[in-house]
Amino acid sequence: xxxxxxxxxxxxxxxxxxxxxxxxxxxxxxxxxxxxxxxxxxxxxxxxxxxxxxxxxxxxxxxxxxxxxxxxxxxxxxxxxxxxxxxxxxxxxxxxxxxxxxxxxxxxxxxxxxxxxxxxxxxxxxxxxxxxxxxxxxxxxxxxxxxxxxxxxxxxxxxxxxxxxxxxxxxxxxxxxxxxxxxxxxxxxxxxxxxxxxxxxxxxxxxxxxxxxxxxxxxxxxxxxxxxxxxxxxxxxxxxxxxxxxxxxxxxxxxxxxxxxxxxxxxxxxxxxxxxxxxxxxxxxxxxxxxxxxxxxxxxxxxxxxxxxxxxxxxxxxxxxxxxxxxxxxxxxxxxxxxxxxx
Numbered sequence: 001x002x003x004x005x006x007x008x009x010x011x012x013x014x015x016x017x018x019x020x021x022x023x024x025x026x027x028x029x030x031x032x033x034x035x036x037x038x039x040x041x042x043x044x045x046x047x048x049x050x051x052x053x054x055x056x057x058x059x060x061x062x063x064x065x066x067x068x069x070x071x072x073x074x075x076x077x078x079x080x081x082x083x084x085x086x087x088x089x090x091x092x093x094x095x096x097x098x099x100x101x102x103x104x105x106x107x108x109x110x111x112x113x114x115x116x117x118x119x120x121x122x123x124x125x126x127x128x129x130x131x132x133x134x135x136x137x138x139x140x141x142x143x144x145x146x147x148x149x150x151x152x153x154x155x156x157x158x159x160x161x162x163x164x165x166x167x168x169x170x171x172x173x174x175x176x177x178x179x180x181x182x183x184x185x186x187x188x189x190x191x192x193x194x195x196x197x198x199x200x201x202x203x204x205x206x207x208x209x210x211x212x213x214x215x216x217x218x219x220x221x222x223x224x225x226x227x228x229x230x231x232x233x234x235x236x237x238x239x240x241x242x243x244x245x246x247x248x249x250x251x252x253x254x255x256x257x258x259x260x261x262x263x264x265x266x267x268x269x270x271x272x273x274x275x276x277x278x279x280x281x282x283x284x285x286x287x288x289x290x291x292x293x294x295x296x297x298x299x300x301x302x303x304x305x306x307x308x309x310x311x312x313x314x315x316x317x318x319x320x321x322x323x324x325x326x327x328x329x330x331x332x333x334x335x336x337x338x339x340x341x342x343x
Contacts, residue, residue: 005038006223008223009225010227013042013045016046028156032157040253044207044233057139059138060139061181061267067130081118083106085105093309105180109177111125112126122275143179147269150207150269151172154172157205161249177203183263199255202270203239204272207235210229213228217253237252247287272298274298275298279296296329305329309331
């Protein structure tokens with residue numbers, strides 16, 4: 001098992017080579033693997049994503065969050081059966097118990113209400129679209145472009161693990177991958193304010209496009225390292241699923257958002273695998289004398305973690321309307337916090 005280094009900055013990987021010849025793919029995979037083992041975070045460039053898609057996304061996002069609160073609440077996430085819609089300030093609370101100083105809008109692949117996974121109560125189904133011109137079109141175009149990048153990155157991570165590039169492809173047919181549009185208002189007291197509390201991400205990995213500083217990641221020495229935006233780059237970080245598949249070889253690094261001293265917009269896409277995917281350590285990472293991670297059902301883990309951090313879902317659980325999956329892990333079971341708890 002690899003330990004996080006005392007890194008002081010996040011590496012940059014040009015992933016254009018993943019679309020090239022075999023030797024180029026192998027070189028990029030080597031760089032992806034080193035970043036995933038030693039840092040758990042990286043910048044990626046060479047994505048090929050049209051920057052005008054981001055311009056359109058930012059335009060409709062700022063228009064939505066400028067609406068009065070009562071209008072935004074018409075798409076309140078608590079009105080959805082599949083966790084889609086507006087997230088007001090204070091709705092989401094991580095294991096530290098701090099109230100996040102942000103508002104958000106959650107969406108995913110737009111599926112009809114009669115989709116079998118939606119009917120079954122999974123985190124799949126229709127989006128709640130606000131009445132903002134061009135909102136659905138801009139969000140959908142961005143979602144599809146970043147999901148395509150995610151599939152390319154997944155092949156690179158597979159090569160980095162010594163597997164076939166397509167080894168995970170069969171698990172990505174209708175994944176509950178979510179895109180969040182996050183607004184951090186200007187905070188004059190930002191020196192001590194928390195935008196998002198310390199946590200790991202529940203999926204395979206996250207592809208993030210932020211507009212301003214504020215993101216911090218925890219290194220192996222217990223120090224918080226700034227991860228500011230870089231022109232033409234996305235931030236990518238390992239999530240719980242890849243940490244499980246690699247039995248801790250890849251690390252879901254703990255991170256947070258603090259010191260938001262200017263208005264900040266952030267767009268993470270949480271790249272996941274299909275709901276029913278059983279994620280267990282790959283045989284090559286199960287070694288004598290080392291503990292083996294508990295296998296997780298991808299969609300159940302996503303629901304369990306989400307239900308423990310969103311107020312409306314915690315209320316439904318308390319009322320007996322929802323039940324956590326059997327064996328659901330507590331929040332902060334991964335990353336540095338999870339390792340300390342298991343020490």
